[in-house]
Each structure stands twice: as C-alpha cells, then as structure tokens.
Amino acid sequence: MTPNIRPDGSRTGITTALAHREDHSVIAYPQSQATAWISAQARALALEWRRQDAGSGLPPTP
Numbered sequence: 001m002t003p004n005i006r007p008d009g010s011r012t013g014i015t016t017a018l019a020h021r022e023d024h025s026v027i028a029y030p031q032s033q034a035t036a037w038i039s040a041q042a043r044a045l046a047l048e049w050r051r052q053d054a055g056s057g058l059p060p061t062p
Contacts, residue, residue, distance in 0.1 A: 015041065 004014045019027055019034045027034035 003011075004016055005011055006014075017034070017037045019032070019037075022032055022034055026032055029035065
C-alpha cells in the first residue's frame with residue numbers, strides 16, 4: 001500500500017480506512033462501508049466545528 005504523505009512530507013491529520021470487501025467501484029455506492037465511514041468522519045468533524053463555534057462567542061453557523 002502506498003503511504004499517505006503530503007507533498008511537504010507531513011502526515012499530520014491524515015486518516016485512512018481499509019475496505020477489504022470493496023473495490024474501487026463499490027466504494028462509491030451509497031450503502032458501501034467506505035461511504036458509511038466517510039459519512040461518520042464528516043459528521044464527527046462537523047460536530048467538533050459546531051462545538052468550537054459554540055465556545056467562540058460568534059453567532060452560530062447555519
């Protein structure tokens with residue numbers, strides 16, 4: 001497997017998942033494990049941003 005390294009050589013904040021039962025075409029299906037994983041990651045990130053916004057004193061983002 002190719003390592004996940006940015007052009008500057010850093011790896012900070014890179015998160016990966018392996019979908020052993022899914023190939024490159026299956027991961028795009030709405031019910032795939034890969035889609036479920038990325039949805040969960042996006043949800044967690046949005047919740048973290050909302051938590052940070054709540055503590056910033058700024059008006060909430062829509």
